[in-house]
Amino acid sequence: MTALAENLARVEEAIAAACRRASRTRAEIELMAVSKTYPAETVAEAAALGLTLFGENRVQEFAGKASRAEELWAELVVRRPRVHLIGHLQSNKAAKAAEIFDGVDSLDSLRIAERLNEAAARLGKRLPVLIEVKLSKEETKAGIDPESAEAAQLLERLPDLDHLEAQGLMTIAPWGAPEAETRACFRSLRAWRDRWAQAHTRLNLVVLSMGMSGDFPLAIEEGATRIRIGTALFGKRAPYAGPPE
Numbered sequence: 040m041t042a043l044a045e046n047l048a049r050v051e052e053a054i055a056a057a058c059r060r061a062s063r064t065r066a067e068i069e070l071m072a073v074s075k076t077y078p079a080e081t082v083a084e085a086a087a088l089g090l091t092l093f094g095e096n097r098v099q100e101f102a103g104k105a106s107r108a109e110e111l112w113a114e115l116v117v118r119r120p121r122v123h124l125i126g127h128l129q130s131n132k133a134a135k136a137a138e139i140f141d142g143v144d145s146l147d148s149l150r151i152a153e154r155l156n157e158a159a160a161r162l163g164k165r166l167p168v169l170i171e172v173k174l175s176k177e178e179t180k181a182g183i184d185p186e187s188a189e190a191a192q193l194l195e196r197l198p199d200l201d202h203l204e205a206q207g208l209m210t211i212a213p214w215g216a217p218e219a220e221t222r223a224c225f226r227s228l229r230a231w232r233d234r235w236a237q238a239h240t241r242l243n244l245v246v247l248s249m250g251m252s253g254d255f256p257l258a259i260e261e262g263a264t265r266i267r268i269g270t271a272l273f274g275k276r277a278p279y280a281g282p283p284e
């Protein structure tokens with residue numbers, strides 16, 4: 040067995056254990072393999088092991104490896120996997136993102152939503168999106184403040200952007216926080232989802248993308264439907280060495 044196959048088996052065991060604790064089934068949870076910084080060959084190896092959804096956090100980086108990945112998938116994989124953007128998107132890269140990704144899980148402003156919608160319309164595409172919600176007080180720029188006027192506007196407008204297909208919410212828990220705080224963050228995302236789903240009946244908010252290598256069992260216990268796993272599958276990442284975004 041390769042290291043990747045062993046890591047995948049270990050992750051699957053941990054997913055199964057969390058599902059048992061939470062009385063959930065494995066089929067309720069989608070495993071996203073976060074392949075940022077890893078080459079197209081690694082993405083292809085993972086796809087050949089049966090992984091069907093990948094996460095990349097930089098438009099530029101995936102643009103550079105997409106064609107090689109497509110080549111390898113055509114050789115190795117029965118069904119082409121999907122690749123979603125999970126990192127912050129700048130509006131000048133919205134058109135490229137709409138072109139190369141199968142979904143954007145890090146939508147964090149109305150402006151970006153409008154740009155993506157226009158780009159997807161030009162491509163004749165309907166792009167699945169998740170709204171990224173900022174729930175920790177950490178000074179990161181990722182996600183939209185759920186209590187902001189901007190969030191309200193985005194939720195209001197999104198159902199009318201015909202080339203975007205809202206599917207749910209995404210969040211990143213505070214890094215290295217104690218378990219109680221991490222759980223509170225996941226619970227909070229679920230509560231916002233319930234509240235918004237009730238208030239915006241035209242929006243589909245089924246997907247809850249939460250949980251990474253360090254905290255995915257907790258996320259599953261708190262209702263995650265998609266977990267995003269990088270390190271636990273591919274090993275420790277080298278520092279990013281590409282162009283700045």
Ligand SMILES: *Cc1c(COP(=O)(O)O)cnc(C)c1O
Nearest residue numbers: 073096125251252267268269270
């Ligand atoms: C890198 C990244 C992950 C994966 O993190 P790991 O700790 O390596 O599993 C998940 N989500 C987002 C948004 C990321 O940028």
